[in-house]
Amino acid sequence: MSNIQYITGFATLENPLDIDSFVAKGGFSGLHSALAKTPAEVISEVKRSGLRGRGGAGFPTGLKWESVAGDDERYLVCNADEGEPGTFKDRFVLEHAPFLVLEGMAIAAYATGAQTGYVYVRGEYPHVVASLSSAIASAVKAGYLGEHILGSNFSFNVEVRKGGGSYVVGDETALLNSLMGNRGYPFLKPPFPTEKGLWGKPTIVNNVETLAYVPYIFTHGAEAFASIGSSGSPGLKLFSISGHIAHPGVYEFPMGTTVRELAAAAGGILGNLKAVQIGGTAGPIFDTAALDYPLDFASMRKAGGALGSGALVFMNTTVNxxxxxxxxxxxxxxxxxxxxxxxxxxxxxxxxxxxxxxxxxxxxxxxxxxxxxxxxxxxxxxxxxxxxxxxxxxxxxxxxxxxxxxxxxxxxxxxxxxx
Amino acid sequence: MKNVTLTINGKKITVPEHTTVFSAAEKAGISIPALCRHEDLEPKGACGMCIVKIEGQPGYKRSCVTAVEEGMEVLTSTAEIRDIRRGILELVLAAHPADCLQCIKHGKCELQTLAERFEIRDLRYDRYTRGLPVDRSSFGIVRDMNKCIGCGRCVQVCNEVQTVASIFFHGRGSNTIVSPAYGTTMGDSVCVNCGQCIVYCPVGALYEKEAIEEVWKAIDDPDKIVVTQIAPAVRVAIGEEFGLEPGELSIGKLYSALKALGIDVVFDTNFSADLTIVEEATEFLERLKESGPFPLITSCSPGWIKFGETFYPELLENVSSCKSPQQMLGALIKTHYAESRGLDRNKIVSLSIMPCTAKKFEAGRPEMRSSGARDVDYVLTTREIARMIRQVGIDFRNLPDGTPDPLLSRYSGAATIFGASGGVMEAALRTAYELATGKALEKVDFVDVRGMTGVKEAEIDVDGTPIKVAVTNGLANARKILDRVAEDKRRGRSSYHFIEIMACAGGCVGGGGQPIPNTLARRARRIEGLYREDRSLPLRKSHENPEIRALYAEFLGSPGSEKAHALLHTKYSPREQYQFSE
Missing domain, CATH: 1.20.1440.230 (NADH-ubiquinone oxidoreductase 51kDa subunit, iron-sulphur binding domain)
Incomplete structure (x- = not known):
């Protein structure tokens, strides 16, 4: 098992809202190097990294960015409506490494031509709304967001929006409806949001964790990202581990790490394992055979489930x-x-x-x-x-x-x- | 437009591109079941009944929101699709009250029809009911959310077609409820009583507030004299309740039927439509003389009046002070008619038969008591009077044509077209032209203002003065013109002289009280029926109606007289959107 850390590395900062200590740890260097490239180069770099969406569906991020087409007025939405039971990794990122998300958003906006970004925060995370707003203010003040970012011609503003507590709004189409002030109902695709999203304008919706991994690609390179994890599912992944486990929490491991390895890293199962639910409440509930499943998109699909949000809920034999x-x-x-x-x-x-x-x-x-x-x-x-x-x-x-x-x-x- | 050829259930069919699979199947003679789709509304894909299998695509697709593609192979009714459809129906029925026999929609309910079609004979699910109180607070509309299946058609029509936005979805999942904002009742809400929600409801969750029992009581009371009037749009629609075609003129049969019901005196709202025109044309010509204020806006549609009072209070001085034909006739029945026959007005029960649910609201307005009490006691919709005729067992289709009672019932062609969008405008122009110029109008047909188009504009030369008019139907369309008028007002200018507004699409023929189905296509055929009658009548201008002339000579004096104003005119007041009573 590898010891590579990225998000959790930044998360060790004493004050996650202190932008200087984030920068001292290498923060915003990805944005610097991305702005030195053309938007098309940024997209092709992300495609080469093989980064796939961490919200659940695992859609290739580079392809999504590339598919943005049409109108020049464009939006970027960070989906922080983390409502999946047993999933708390986006909350962890926003609490402990908010600047990483903002850096990822700035790179994504630069690549796709978005002028405005929204972070749609789950209604049950009111403290995140406050801390994130303060992080945005610091980033604007330091020139990483706002007008003429890092002295370039690129401008991008981010606003925070608070959800009303609906799980379904985690779906990108329902989220866009909610952002526009409509009822949080999903709509049919196509047209995809990248063509017709917010107010009919092209809109990219990316998960918090996805965006937080984007700076990695521009700090360590697409190849470095692609070399981690399993084939078809490169990179690191945050796992939300809970249930009958010694040390529940958020763990960062390469894609393809097995359930057994994760359980061990979290201090082991409490009692005798009976079942584990993987990928959220909308995921299957497995028996102990799941211990040997590698946690990546293809392996979980093969096992008849989905990696989903990367949530693992362990249940021991006391559970009815x-x-x-x-x-x-x-x-x-x-x-x-x-x-x-x-x-x-x-x-x-x-x-x-x-x-x-x-x-x-x-x-x-x-x-x-x-x-x-x-x-x-x-x-x-x-x-x-x-x-x-x-x-x-x-x-x-x-x-x-x-x-x-x-x-x-x-x-x-x-x-x-x-x- | 390109054509696309696809195969549906093995049958090749060619349709224009962008057609939905649902519509293509319809053309191929296959009726795909649906509970939320309606031909007049944008499909939303809520019910899931219309799923089809498309070869090469995973799962099932909703045919109402899936566009045809070249070479597509569609199956509309496999064993699994039938299973799923039955499953949806079972789920809906388990949450639906099992009181079909007492339901106002019994026999006309789309859910019932599909349950029968798919042979839902028993339910595997445990039934549950919502136990919600029935909202009877409104003058015109009863809202029973125990029966609602959440298809969203009423929400669509209220928000998108009418832009009243009185009702919307609240709550989540199986607790989703269609309701006015903040849980207020319909009576306290911004609802304008247009009743379009009723027209589009597939089940019995929304229906007119019936007055049938009260009317029977009045008919049966030997001390009461029941005097009725019939609105223009009823005569080309009531036949549909008895199997006749939309647009077929049935006024003669209706006169006979009303007499057979035991109604004492039958007048015709068409008479007071002519009266409205004479008063309104007079008002218009006065404004022409005094250069404004323009535009003058018609006031016959009570849905529009409440809408205007609520959303455009700054334009109320533009609205004609003329009462609607219903209220003009109501006032005359309890004054002129009572006096001329030496009757005690308190013994008169004034009943009107209307295509409209908002008329029930209008009749209850405090302004509408010129005779000292309610000028119109009861309003029955076209559907309600048809129920009464059925209750008695009258063979409507084979009734001989009857005649109304004299004094307040003769009418011109100009009156009968009141029931169609553009009709009031056309009628007013026919009269205004002749009153203004003193010359006979050579061509009485103003075809530019006719038809189902939402916003119509025309310029008419009245003796050298170009008169700019606009005609709208459906309140979303009204907004387009009213916003412009409001903007003009702010800038101290005017784009129009005269505007006709009807709350419902197509005008009164599409009112919330008309026979269901009340589709746009049927409304168009009813309109044709009205213009046919107009062409066939000997008199086509309101001011030529001899009973109108007699009314002025014997009772009112002249158009716009003090007496006319006391009985036939009214005023409007700004209105809060929500009442928030206890």
Missing amino acids: MAHVLEVTMRFFAEESCGQCFPCRYGTRQLAFMANKIASGQGRLEYLDLMRDTTHVMVGASFCPFGQSIAFPLESLLDRFGDEIVSFIKQQEFLKEAAV
Whole structure:
């Protein structure tokens, strides 16, 4: 396992809002070297690095930047609406290395011709709104943001926007709607935001972590970035580790690090491992076989899941999977935006059935009906949110179905015995 | 425009590019099911019922928002698609009250139709209801969010077509609710009662506030004299409730039906449409003489009036002081008619049959009591009067043509076109021209102001004076012109002399009380029906109507007289958007 650090290296600064100590540690040197290149060169450098989006979908960042086309009025949005349960790495970056994100935004804006940037911060992170605003002010004062950045002709202003607490707004299209003051409903692509985004203008939406890794490419070079990690998933990755683990927290490791290695780095599993959910609540719940999965885009896809946000929630044998089912379904029901019928009504029924099961009033028919409901949602939900419910639900029923069935039967037996 | 050829269920079809797969299938004779799509509205893809399989593409695509492509191979009804559609319907039905038999939309409900079409015979899900109170606070519109399926059509029409923005989505997930802002009621909200939300609601979540029971009571009361009037747009639409084509003139049958219901006296709002024209043309000519204030804006559409009071208070001096034809006739029924027949006005129940839900609001306005009490006691929509006719069991289609009662019912062609966007303007021009010039108008047809186009402009020469007019229908279109008028006002100039505004697309033929479906295509056919009647009538100018002449001679004196002003004119006041009552 490698010991390379980047974001976590900057995060050791005593005062993360002190721009001088950030610069002393090499901060903003990536922006210097990027501004010495043409925007096209910057994009091709990012493409060569192989950097892929760290928000969940893993779309190649360079390609996204390159696809910006059309109108000259352009926007860059930093997606800091980190709502995935068990995911807290963007919060970590914004708290401990805010200038790295701003440096990445300035480079991205320079490459894509964006004049205005927004950081859309999750509503549950009010302290980040305050600290980030102060970081922006310092960066403007020091000439890294604002007019004529570092004496060049390039100007770029960043503003902070606070979300209203919706999970679905983590989806880039819903986020753009929310930024424009509309209801946080996703819209269909194409057209992609890079052609028609904010107010119909070309808009790039990048995740916090993605942007924080951009300066690396311009400090250490695209090759250096590409040499880390596994093929097709180069670079470092932040992992949010929680659950039954000795030292929960944010860990930075190369892509391709296995679940076992990560668990060890976090001090080991508490008790005996039963299950691990990878990639967020919308990701599958694996059994112990997952320990040997390398954490990168291709390997996780092969394992029937997704790397997603890089969240790992460990569960030991004390966990009742019927309760996991209930918590997961309730989450979906609470966070469905309500725009499309399959998700609006499907999540409600799933949560209802899961609640009945967990509270000892379950019926065995529910298990088939839950699968059928998921089938409808996968086929006809408007956005990936409703479609993704199949990952946790089907994995739970496939891998832990026996346990849930015996829980339902046991509860039934107890009820009859009580009569 | 390029054409695109694709295959739908094995059948080749060629359609213009940018056509949606949904529409292409329709052309190929395949009806894809949908709960949120409506032919008049921009598709949003909410319900998921219209999914199709496109060869070579992963998953399913919503056909309402997917454009056709050359060589596309589409399957609209595989076993899995049917399963998913049934699944969606089951999910919706589990959250929908099972009171179809008592529902106002029974038999006309799009959800019910699809549930039947997909043979939803039992529900595997546990049912739940929302337990929300039914909002009856509005004069015109009842809002029952227990029945709402969240398709968003009402939100679209209220926000995009009407720009009233009275209702919007609130809450999230299965708690999503369509509601006025801040949880206020419809009655306290900015709602203008146009009823377009009702027209586009696929289920029974929004409907007119019925007055049928009260009207039956009045009819059955031997002490009451029920006097009714019928609005222009009703006569070309009521037939649809009984299987006739949109635009088919049924006024004769309706006169007969009303008598058969036991209504004592039948007058016609077309008469007072002619009266409105004489008063309004007089008002216009006065403004011409005194050079303003211009533009003069018509005042027949109560949805527009509330909209204007709310959003354009600075333009209220431009709005004609003429009451709408409904209220002019209401005032005359309880004064002139009562006096001329020696009747106690308190025994008269004044009933109007309107294509409009906002008329229910208008009739309740405090300004509309010139006779000392409500001039119009009850307003029934076209749909409601059709229900009453059905209740009695009258064979409407085969009724002989009846006649209305004399005094307040004769009308000219100019009156009947009030029901179409541009009709009031055209009628006013016919009369204003002749009153201003003293010459006979050679060509009575002002075709530039006709039709469904949202904003129409024309310049008419009145004896050497060029008169600039604008005609709008649908309140988003009204805004386009009103913003300009407001800007003109700030700059102390004027671009128009005369503007007609109708709240609903197409004018009153598309009102919120008209038979459903009330699509733009049907509205256009109703309009054709009105112009057909106009052409067929012996008199086509309001001021030539002999009953109008008699009314002035016997009762009002002259147009614009003091008595006319007391009974036929009103004034408007600025209005807050929200009332925030207890």
